[in-house]
Amino acid sequence: MDEMAGGFDPHLLFAGRDRLGWEAAELGPVQPGSLAEEEPVWHEPPAPDELAYAYALHQARASGPPGPLVAGIVVALFVAGLILLGQSWWGPLLSVGTFGAIYPLLRAVGARERQLRREWEESEQTYEQRRTRLWAEHLRRVDEWRRQVELQEESELHRLAQAPLWYPLPAQPIGARIDVVGGGGVGWNSLLATFGCSRLSQDAALLVLDFSEYGVADDLAALAGQVGKAVAGIRLPDELDRIDLLAGLGGDDVVTLFTDAIHAGRARGDDGPDDRAADADLLRTVAGCLQGPASVTRLAAGIRTLLGESDQQGVLAPAEVDRLVEEIERAAGTERARERLRLLRISLDLLGGAAPANPATAARLRPAEGVLVVETGGHDSARKELLDRVVVQALLHGLRNAPAANWRQTVAVAGADRLGDGALERLARQAERSQVQLLVMFHHLRDIAERFLGAGAGATVVMRLGNGREAATAAEFIGRGHRFELSDLTMQLGQTFTDARGTSAGGSEASATSEANERSRTTGSGWVPDRRATTSVVVTSSRSADWSQSVNQAWAESRQGGQTRSRVYEFHVEPTVLQTLPETAFALLGVGGGRRVVFGDCNPAIASFPRVSRHAAEG
Template structure:
């Protein structure tokens, strides 16, 4: 996976980051959001790399006739030979015609000289005819000789021309192959460009298998990213027939848009606000027996992270059991707080009957009346009063409603009442899972940072045992929360604002080996040489000859020759050369797949999914903006 990530062009402009309060907008999203496949977001299609421009094919090879040799001298010689043949033939014909014309006259005159003259005549006639025939034959032979000379002289040219014709034929075949290949490549490039231009721009993103727990870290301060992720992923889960319970501890209506989308799809939903501003028509402790109430509230009231609280927890559970066991009427937070005050030797505030007060008074001897116990009783009474402000109803619906979406939202901030109701809700969820009274298949806890890693880990283990899939939305992945990240198989990192959080997230996403350019060398040089030389040579020679006499002595010279020569040579040479060399070096580095700076600069609805739920580990950059479902070219199958 590449170390550089970016959203595709057009990922965000013109799209609302989350579903607005307009019911019309929710109704527009419903047809596509509730359509398969399952998804948490969309992955931008890779930006197509522009295809390399194909070089035009070479021009068609043209035939060039090789230059013919100069045979003009040989042709002229053949013309002379032909003329000679014609002249000799003409002479022979004329001679034969003349002989035929005067043959009788010649023979009569020769016959007058006798038989010997007649014989000489015959021999002469044969010799003349032979000479004429021989002359014609020699002339014809001259023509044949001239033709043969011309043929032999043109033979290398003919061989060269045949070779050039074969080379041209092969070049033409090669050009045709290149031209066909170029046409095929051009068609393939055009098809690929058309497929890339008309292909999907967004692919659905979903873990390889069903993770038992999903950790969502980061997010913008307005929680638009969390709300978008809930809408996009929740719509897919709802369309598959699942039920979702959302515990919204942010005070920023993270789950409101999911409720609106589900309601627009005709699904039953319920929104329960436990912020103390209005009376909630719900009984938090409905369906719990006294033991479960004591265990649940005992852990919730003493669940702070500062120090060891086991002694306080044991005392709180014991006191709650005594108080609950002494009550006859409904078990309400206000009545339990009044019972704590009775154990502190106070009054029942008019909320308890005399019989109930008497029962509690009977336990005064069993409760240590020390200063520490007195402070604990006062603390428990105060915390129960805070819970009563949030849920004072004595009758009402169950906390865990059998609806497709059950949203339970608390107030924002970090007050005592806020922290206490959040811990109580988490503890009630654990109790419902243990008692097989849990209804939804998914539990989403948004804003779970203040609960602590230990409490969230225990909730995760109880959810795993009850086969409930848990989604934790946490602001900062630091401290003990970092150690428990990813135990369920999938982690989502959204926009981060703190550099330490970004470093932690980058470390979790992982590193990879890459080769990067780390050295560039450029050398430029120029050389010039100049030289020359001169040489001179001279020679002289002489010769003579003489006739030798019969006596053996040499005679006087008859010839004399003398020669002289001079030679001078001058040379000059020079050269100029420029050279340029460039070299690069790459080194192997081990760096973050995603730099912390990129995590700090992500869009509000973008997230990095680290999926370890299947075979192998995947890191995917996606966007959970629900408005993306209304774009064109959104694929129905994940990317390869």
């Protein structure tokens, strides 16, 4: 209750539907929105066809006379004109005429090339203008996309900031059992407070049988009292006079109740095959001799009478004593019968010592509203354990004798480790038939708890189990499953460095000689021809030297990693996890139909935390 002190509003626990606790929400990282993958993509507009331009230029040049041919003809005619310049007048005229005929063709080819160049420059300019415009539009679309993505991310952040951090874990439907194993006083106090307050909010009455000696209903009683709910507490055996455990029971029911209570706590094999039947027959004989109600004190007095002892307390009427005396020979005539009577007297004496309850004012194990806490304790462990079993048997008979419609309550049994298999199984079956919510809490997962756990169709709550064997048993009960686990992780790193250097030197020397002879004959104005002869000799020589130095350095780094995942069959919850659970944390098995495990926390203070949902998480 320390965490709930100082401004805690207990009404928060009485809001919403039935719950066992809360599960933490798995918010995870901010997920990118759908627009994050729709970034506008730039598509380059088609550029002018450079190949088409080159082809057109080639075609224009090909339509005129070949350039080398024209140049060769012009040069040849020009040289010929120079040679004939001194011999005849038509040489220069031939050169000029030929050039004048070819010049228009050359000029037309040049004009076509210039036109193609202008068209190419205009197309390039148009392309650049169009590309600039399209690029501006693309940048605008990118800015708009980024703005939309930012808005989407802000919306996601706002949603996460407003999303609940805790979701309630719903309890089982009415009539379904809830088994709790492990935990301690703090955990059970928190679980009963959280679960009990939610049940009381549905106008259901709550009966808590606290056999744990932890005071596990203290927080629940305090919270219920703060909101105006009726709260009653009875501590046994000190306050046996305040509760009527045998209310509404006939003689046979009382006999069955005490017989079952006495024998439920004995280990299997301790009793003979007829011991229970013999004890029931002896108790039935005593109850048949009594005219009034068969209380614990009156039954104990009747057994003393059968053993030949006097009724010092005077709780029996003389007529009842006379009838019991008449039964001594039949009921206590053998040593075995007297031994059974002595054992019954010892058991009933453990329950005696208090004034009988007043049926008109005593409480019953069927509260009409609010919370009734019946707590057992004391230094005598044998007396306490027997009293625990009597209370459970009284509850069981009360459920059997009352119509289901009259039970609008939840029953919590805390510390059920020593109540006996048969008693708990019968109580669970009867609670299911009577549509009573039953919560059974065990300290340890051993013996009766191991056999009882999960035998019904309800949920199982596993709290902290410090014992390694019990934690392993709980993990085995929760189950195993297939999943992929990282089994191998490899990482390889490599580095290489290469340094290569080289030097080379070389040279060459060459010489060449060429000789040309030229003879010419010209006829002048006279009749004697003019002969000319020319001889030329050309000598060329060359020498070269080269030197080079090369440096080659290379550095490389390589990384290689790998992961291997294997399919394994392991615990859904490891035993070490169950051993280290916080005091109020638990693993809930079997909620919502499937066999799934949910981790939760039953700390009542969570109800005052911010962002706590009133509705269970989906899925």
